[in-house]
Amino acid sequence: MSPPIPDRALRELGRTEGDADSLGLLVRDQDTRRLVLLRAVLDAAAAAPTTVCPPHLLDRLREDWALLEAAERADRAAVRTVLFHPMAGPWAQRLLSGLTAATVTGPDLPAGLAHLTALAVAAAIRAGVRCTALLAPRAGLVSLPTLGAVRTDSGPVELAHSAGEMLIRPANGPPLVARTQPDGTMTSADPRWLPVLALPALLPGSGPVPLDDVDPYGTEGGGLPRHGLSMAVRMDDHERKAWAACWSGVEPLLRTGGEHRLTEVAVLLRCVVPLGRPPGSGADAGGVAHCSGTRREAFGAVLSSRPATSVYFASTLVHELQHTKLAALGALVRLHHEDATPRHFAPWRSDPRPFDGLLQGAYSHLALADYWQRSALGARRVTSRDLAWAEHARCREQVGAVLPVLAGSAGLTREGRVLVNEMITLYHRMDDSPPPPGHLARAKAYVSTVKVIWQQRNGSRRQ
Numbered sequence: 452m453s454p455p456i457p458d459r460a461l462r463e464l465g466r467t468e469g470d471a472d473s474l475g476l477l478v479r480d481q482d483t484r485r486l487v488l489l490r491a492v493l494d495a496a497a498a499a500p501t502t503v504c505p506p507h508l509l510d511r512l513r514e515d516w517a518l519l520e521a522a523e524r525a526d527r528a529a530v531r532t533v534l535f536h537p538m539a540g541p542w543a544q545r546l547l548s549g550l551t552a553a554t555v556t557g558p559d560l561p562a563g564l565a566h567l568t569a570l571a572v573a574a575a576i577r578a579g580v581r582c583t584a585l586l587a588p589r590a591g592l593v594s595l596p597t598l599g600a601v602r603t604d605s606g607p608v609e610l611a612h613s614a615g616e617m618l619i620r621p622a623n624g625p626p627l628v629a630r631t632q633p634d635g636t637m638t639s640a641d642p643r644w645l646p647v648l649a650l651p652a653l654l655p656g657s658g659p660v661p662l663d664d665v666d667p668y669g670t671e672g673g674g675l676p677r678h679g680l681s682m683a684v685r686m687d688d689h690e691r692k693a694w695a696a697c698w699s700g701v702e703p704l705l706r707t708g709g710e711h712r713l714t715e716v717a718v719l720l721r722c723v724v725p726l727g728r729p730p731g732s733g734a735d736a737g738g739v740a741h742c743s744g745t746r747r748e749a750f751g752a753v754l755s756s757r758p759a760t761s762v763y764f765a766s767t768l769v770h771e772l773q774h775t776k777l778a779a780l781g782a783l784v785r786l787h788h789e790d791a792t793p794r795h796f797a798p799w800r801s802d803p804r805p806f807d808g809l810l811q812g813a814y815s816h817l818a819l820a821d822y823w824q825r826s827a828l829g830a831r832r833v834t835s836r837d838l839a840w841a842e843h844a845r846c847r848e849q850v851g852a853v854l855p856v857l858a859g860s861a862g863l864t865r866e867g868r869v870l871v872n873e874m875i876t877l878y879h880r881m882d883d884s885p886p887p888p889g890h891l892a893r894a895k896a897y898v899s900t901v902k903v904i905w906q907q908r909n910g911s912r913r914q
Contacts, residue, residue, distance in 0.1 A: 455783050455784050456783055456866075458869065459473075460472070461780075461784075461866060462873050464776060465869060465871070465874055465876075466873045466874070466876065466877045467776075467817055468711045469776065470714060471717075471718055474714065474776070475718065477719075477776065480779065480782065480783050481779050481782070485539070485543070489534065489539075492550065495550040495551050496508075496564070499551075503549075503552070504550060504560070511564065512564055515568050515570070518571040518572070519570070522571070522574040522575045522578035526578035526579065529574065529578040530578055532577060532635075534570070535721070536596050536721065536722065537749040537752030538666040538724075539570060539596065539668075540748040541668045541671065541746060541748050542566055542570075544748045546563035549563060570596055571584075572586075572612070573596045573598050575612060576612050576617060576637070577631075581613045581614075582612050583610065583612075584610045585607050586608050586610060587606075587608075588603050590667070591604070592645070593610075598637045598646070599637055599645050599665060600645045600665035601644060601645075603623070604621075604623050605622060605623060608620065608622065615630060615631040616629075616631075617637070627641035628641070629641075634649065647661045648664075648686075648694070649661055649662070653701065653702045653716055653717060654714075654716075654717045657718075660698075660716075660723060661722040662722070662725060663722045664725050669754070670683040670726070680742045681729055681756060682726065683724055683725065683727075684725055684726060686725055693757060697764050698764065700762075700764075701761050704761060704762060704826070707825065707829040708765065708769065708821075712769055715768075715769075715776070719751060719772050720772065721751030721752060722752050722753075723753050724752055725757065726755060727756060728740050740756070741755075741758055743770070745778070750775065750778075750779060753771045766842070769818055770815050770818070773818045774811055777810070786863065786864055786866055786867035787806060787862045788862040788864065789860060789862040790805070793805045793808070795808075795809045795853070796853070796906075796909075797812050797813075797849075797853060798849040798852050798898045798902065800812070801905065802909070806860065810871075813853050814874065817846070817847075817874055817878060820847040820878075820881060821877060823839045823840070823843035823846060824839070824843045824881055824884060826843075840887055840890045841890050841893070841894075843881075843886055844891050844893070845894045845897060847878070847886075847894070848891075848895055850874075857871050
């Protein structure tokens with residue numbers, strides 16, 4: 452039996468790289484898991500007691516599933532665009548947990564089951580299949596995943612789709628029409644329709660990246676405030692233009708930081724969820740305050756407040772897509788047998804980290820150190836070069852402070868050992884082009900100071 456991932460691909464990933472074939476292994480595994488998860492939802496609903504999933508809800512779920520099957524017969528790729536949308540993951544996980552719970556889970560369960568109707572309708576529209584539906588709003592929106600949402604005051608909304616045209620009849624107000632465009636987006640002259648903004652593809656052959664501010668599962672249930680992240684926000688026209696302008700400068704920056712960074716975005720990034728300012732940043736924080744993250748159950752999504760510049764948008768993608776890569780790799784092969792006790796020092800966090808969190812953080816910061824070094828070496832402007840060297844020096848020193856813990860772990864599996872060894876190889880390879888002495892000295896002083904503060908705060912748990 453062949454291993455889940457070839458050693459060549461594993462070594463590439465250990466160096467925070469990965470070509471389209473290596474990354475494709477992770478993508479296919481995650482897509483398969485999504486299909487299994489969706490099937491598990493259907494089976495769990497059928498097996499659930501009527502107190503959890505009443506017959507009328509089960510009948511509706513089966514009708515939605517039949518519509519999905521009809522749409523897939525018409526255009527499989529179009530349907531997979533909807534089913535593999537990152538935010539379908541949190542929805543399916545939450546719904547499955549509710550259906551298999553020992554007790555009745557309350558009003559969230561009917562809403563979760565109803566969301567399958569929205570997914571099925573969106574898939575049918577993309578596949579060009581006729582359909583009708585009645586959908587209730589959530590927080591003033593009726594959302595069709597990957598396409599957009601209808602703003603409505605109250606009451607259910609009737610939808611009827613045929614030949615690329617969707618007639619929308621809100622409970623209050625006149626009807627409106629939205630039409631499917633050749634690029635797969637759906638537009639309407641009526642301001643009540645809120646389309647999902649599509650950020651242009653970065654590479655020929657790759658698809659546009661949705662900037663999705665209308666999916667109800669963008670941040671719901673993710674516990675984001677615990678991780679210093681704000682909740683999803685709806686963008687006005689000014690904010691959409693600002694995001695688009697910021698995105699427009701990302702491609703050359705990623706290319707300077709390494710062609711493999713462009714490949715990561717093209718293969719892995721499926722949507723960006725816009726967040727508000729970081730909690731506690733205040734209204735006067737300007738464009739400096741920033742937060743970003745990923746969700747394991749939302750493969751391919753990067754959640755981010757709007758970066759101040761294209762430079763930080765590019766580095767945010769580099770950072771967060773490493774978490775996406777490593778989480779997907781960890782689902783495919785076991786990397787370690789360490790427990791989840793939070794006890795390790797990480798220079799990028801003030802709290803003790805479990806081993807897996809330490810590995811995740813070191814991996815993403817190692818990629819950033821590599822990206823910023825390449826950017827510094829390729830920069831034409833002195834200010835850009837200076838910024839890149841400063842960021843590189845800080846990230847590399849942070850990684851160097853924790854690599855001995857990772858390398859010394861007896862809990863690493865064979866695959867985990869290969870991964871960490873390749874991380875060490877990349878770390879030392881960066882010695883070939885060291886940063887200016889001043890940047891290096893400041894980075895060392897920074898990490899040393901952070902460690903002293905951490906030990907004073909968490910001394911009894913330090914390692």
